[in-house]
Amino acid sequence: MTEEETADPAMTFCAACRCNETIPDLSVEDNRAKWARLEAAKRRLFCELNMLNLDFGSAADGCAFPLSFDFKADRSSGSGGFREMDEGEVVYTGHDSGKITINIREADDAEREKLRVILGEKHRTLIGHFRHEIAHYFWEKWFGGAPPPECIRLFGDPGNPPYQEALERYYNSGPPPDWNRRFISTYATMHPFEDWAETFAFYLDMEASLFTARSLHLLEADVPADFDTRLDTMQEMGIRLNEMNRTMGLPDLVPEIVPAPAREKLRFVDRCVRANGAIANVPVA
Numbered sequence: 594m595t596e597e598e599t600a601d602p603a604m605t606f607c608a609a610c611r612c613n614e615t616i617p618d619l620s621v622e623d624n625r626a627k628w629a630r631l632e633a634a635k636r637r638l639f640c641e642l643n644m645l646n647l648d649f650g651s652a653a654d655g656c657a658f659p660l661s662f663d664f665k666a667d668r669s670s671g672s673g674g675f676r677e678m679d680e681g682e683v684v685y686t687g688h689d690s691g692k693i694t695i696n697i698r699e700a701d702d703a704e705r706e707k708l709r710v711i712l713g714e715k716h717r718t719l720i721g722h723f724r725h726e727i728a729h730y731f732w733e734k735w736f737g738g739a740p741p742p743e744c745i746r747l748f749g750d751p752g753n754p755p756y757q758e759a760l761e762r763y764y765n766s767g768p769p770p771d772w773n774r775r776f777i778s779t780y781a782t783m784h785p786f787e788d789w790a791e792t793f794a795f796y797l798d799m800e801a802s803l804f805t806a807r808s809l810h811l812l813e814a815d816v817p818a819d820f821d822t823r824l825d826t827m828q829e830m831g832i833r834l835n836e837m838n839r840t841m842g843l844p845d846l847v848p849e850i851v852p853a854p855a856r857e858k859l860r861f862v863d864r865c866v867r868a869n870g871a872i873a874n875v876p877v878a
């Protein structure tokens with residue numbers, strides 16, 4: 594390689610690493626192991642996005658809406674733990690304008706499990722975080738501030754209530770008691786953005802699970818092309834795999850029950866994925 598090529602990130606890093614803007618501080622013990630777990634989950638995500646022919650990439654790849662990652666740790670004083678951290682020292686996992694930030698403590702199994710229990714979640718995994726945050730990326734890439742009418746009909750108006758207000762209401766009052774008749778998860782009830790992200794993440798769970806099951810000959814036939822048949826296959830497979838997990842004392846592999854309104858939202862996600870977002874420009878049928 595010439596010196597110029599070595600200086601060019603497009604020539605020195607793979608497509609997955611080209612999206613990294615901030616990596617963990619490797620002088621801190623254990624951060625290398627945490628980073629390796631994050632990268633393994635990220636690569637699984639990229640593999641699936643490629644399988645689904647979704648368009649994404651880094652600025653170095655010339656992507657019009659570049660995707661990037663910050664893997665960061667909370668900045669603690671190092672004084673040993675009892676001091677509350679200031680707002681500016683806390684890293685929030687989330688997405689903003691193409692940048693996905695992950696707090697690297699999510700790569701610590703004990704920390705992540707503690708948060709899962711506190712937040713009452715059925716699953717909390719690294720791959721789950723990536724699937725949820727990439728959903729926010731695609732919303733912004735495909736819809737920007739103008740989601741198509743069908744999207745608003747299904748998920749609600751993201752401007753009403755405003756995100757911050759919805760966030761405070763959710764953490765003060767929790768999900769509505771009938772949430773499981775309309776949503777895929779409790780967190781999906783928080784705001785239309787989160788409903789989209791939770792629904793999209795379930796869709797990616799489903800597509801990856803069906804693909805893996807077929808590759809390992811756990812499914813007798815090819816993965817069906819029709820969305821509703823794929824979801825039914827996933828749910829039937831889920832019942833059997835949940836029983837396997839219970840046999841081993843593990844949490845259910847597929848804890849979600851999909852009510853009719855969530856199925857309709859998933860159908861919309863499927864149409865968007867198949868159109869690679871171009872559905873945003875398609876008039877509602």
Ligand SMILES: [Zn+2]
Pocket residue numbers: 725729786787790
């Ligand atoms: Zn979110």
